[in-house]
Amino acid sequence: MTRKTDMTVVVTGASGRTGSRVARAAQAAGLTVRPATRAQGFDWADRSTWAQALRGADAAYLVHPGDVGSAAATRAVGLLAHEAVSLGVRRLVLLSARGEEQARPTEEALRESAADWTVVQAAWFMQNFSEGPLVEGLRLGGELVFPGGEVREPFIDVRDIADVVVAVLLAGDRYVGKAVDVSGPRLLTFGEAVAEIAKATGRELTYKPVPPRAYGEYLAGLGVPDEEVELLVEVFETLLDGRNSHLSDGVQRVLGREPRDFADFAAQAAAAGTWRA
Ligand SMILES: NC(=O)c1ccc[n+]([C@@H]2O[C@H](COP(=O)([O-])OP(=O)(O)OC[C@H]3O[C@@H](n4cnc5c(N)ncnc54)[C@H](OP(=O)(O)O)[C@@H]3O)[C@@H](O)[C@H]2O)c1
Numbered sequence: 618m619t620r621k622t623d624m625t626v627v628v629t630g631a632s633g634r635t636g637s638r639v640a641r642a643a644q645a646a647g648l649t650v651r652p653a654t655r656a657q658g659f660d661w662a663d664r665s666t667w668a669q670a671l672r673g674a675d676a677a678y679l680v681h682p683g684d685v686g687s688a689a690a691t692r693a694v695g696l697l698a699h700e701a702v703s704l705g706v707r708r709l710v711l712l713s714a715r716g717e718e719q720a721r722p723t724e725e726a727l728r729e730s731a732a733d734w735t736v737v738q739a740a741w742f743m744q745n746f747s748e749g750p751l752v753e754g755l756r757l758g759g760e761l762v763f764p765g766g767e768v769r770e771p772f773i774d775v776r777d778i779a780d781v782v783v784a785v786l787l788a789g790d791r792y793v794g795k796a797v798d799v800s801g802p803r804l805l806t807f808g809e810a811v812a813e814i815a816k817a818t819g820r821e822l823t824y825k826p827v828p829p830r831a832y833g834e835y836l837a838g839l840g841v842p843d844e845e846v847e848l849l850v851e852v853f854e855t856l857l858d859g860r861n862s863h864l865s866d867g868v869q870r871v872l873g874r875e876p877r878d879f880a881d882f883a884a885q886a887a888a889a890g891t892w893r894a
Contacts, residue, residue, distance in 0.1 A: 623675075624676055624786065625648070625649040626651065626674065627653050627674045628650055628677075629659065629677065629678060629681075630682065631653065633654075633680065635712055635775045635779060635782075636652075639678050639778075639779040640652055642782070642783040643678075643786070648787075661682060661689075661697075662689075662693075668700065671700065671701050671704050671706050676706065676707075676708035676709070677706055677708070678782055678786075679694060679697065679709055680711075681694060684848055684849065684852065685711075685720045686718075686720040686848060686852060687719075687848055690720075691723040692726075694711060694723050694726050695723075695730065698729075698730030698734075701730070701732065707733045708733045708786065709727060709735075710734075710737060710782050710785055711727050711734065711737070713738045713739070714738060715738040715739055715798050715799070715800065716856055717856055718855065719848065719851065719852055719855075720738075733790070735785050735792045735793060735794075735796075737781055737782060737797050739773055740770060740771050740772060740799065740800035740801060741770050741773070741861075742775050743772045743774045743775070743801065743810075743879055744774070744882075747886040747891045747892075751763065752891065755892050756894060757894060759821060759822050760822070760824070760825055761811050761824045761825065762825045762827055762832070763807055763824070763825075764826065764827050764828060764831075764853045764857065765806070765824075766826050766857060767806050768859055768862060769804035769862040770804065770807070770857075771802070771803060771861075771862075771864050771865070772805060772810060772879055773801040773868075774881075777877055778799060780868075781797060781871045785797065797871060798865035798867045799865055799868050800864050800865040800876070801864075801876050801878070801879060802864065802875055803864075804864065808826075810879060811823065812824075813880055813883045814887070820892065820894075829857075832853065
């Protein structure tokens with residue numbers, strides 16, 4: 618068996634929210650990190666680019682750039698996992714979404730590959746508020762417009778996802794063939810999360826809930842393709858109906874510590890100037 622610190626791990630999405638932290642945590646743990654984004658010539662949409670990214674590695678962190686519940690993610694994850702196994706890269710960790718029924722076919726496609734798989738099913742990221750499409754509304758307009766209603770969600774810090782992924786990779790067979798549910802330590806409505814950010818920044822910030830369909834129309838107006846809009850509306854309508862309003866203990870079980878709290882995330886991102894207008 619590969620000695621822990623001899624492990625080379627391919628990190629897809631290494632310039633994104635989770636992948637960048639997985640790369641950092643893996644490096645800190647002494648693993649050799651091989652980033653795989655388009656800058657390195659790896660393209661999820663082009664199978665001819667996969668082998669060069671995978672060959673000679675021991676493990677891979679798989680994060681599809683589209684929603685994990687999309688048909689494109691199911692297809693690409695299944696095909697890539699098969700290719701990885703055929704190249705001897707058996708240890709695969711997939712980022713999935715907690716409570717998202719639409720993501721199950723993608724998880725199933727991974728399982729069918731005969732890889733030594735682990736699925737990390739994550740709650741909503743805290744970093745959705747600080748990195749990505751929701752930031753500008755808060756930063757420039759002082760408002761988060763989102764179809765989150767009054768539902769409570771246990772937002773997770775992506776640094777905890779990264780720590781879990783790396784710990785799982787270092788744990789030998791312990792998490793092979795398992796799904797690990799991870800959430801933050803506290804249930805918050807989207808309004809309460811925005812209030813935490815307002816407190817951390819000293820700015821007046823508001824949350825405006827909108828129906829999922831209206832939000833879909835807004836996304837379509839921004840040029841998001843129809844198929845993607847339909848999936849996102851379906852995901853918002855189902856995932857944010859209260860089914861996820863409970864905590865998971867995956868962080869505690871894998872890392873033996875409590876997950877990071879939203880207030881700490883908000884304070885650190887505020888100090889970094891994330892929401893400064
Ligand atoms: N947001 C949430 O709360 C949440 C919760 C649970 C699960 N998820 C799942 O998390 C995933 C997104 O993860 P993330 O937020 O870490 O990613 P992200 O921040 O959106 O970044 C996407 C990454 O994928 C890369 N990428 C984009 N297009 C690519 C392509 N065609 N080929 C290769 N690489 C490509 C990007 O790099 P380059 O552009 O540099 O190539 C970037 O590194 C989705 O599957 C989502 O369903 C999200």
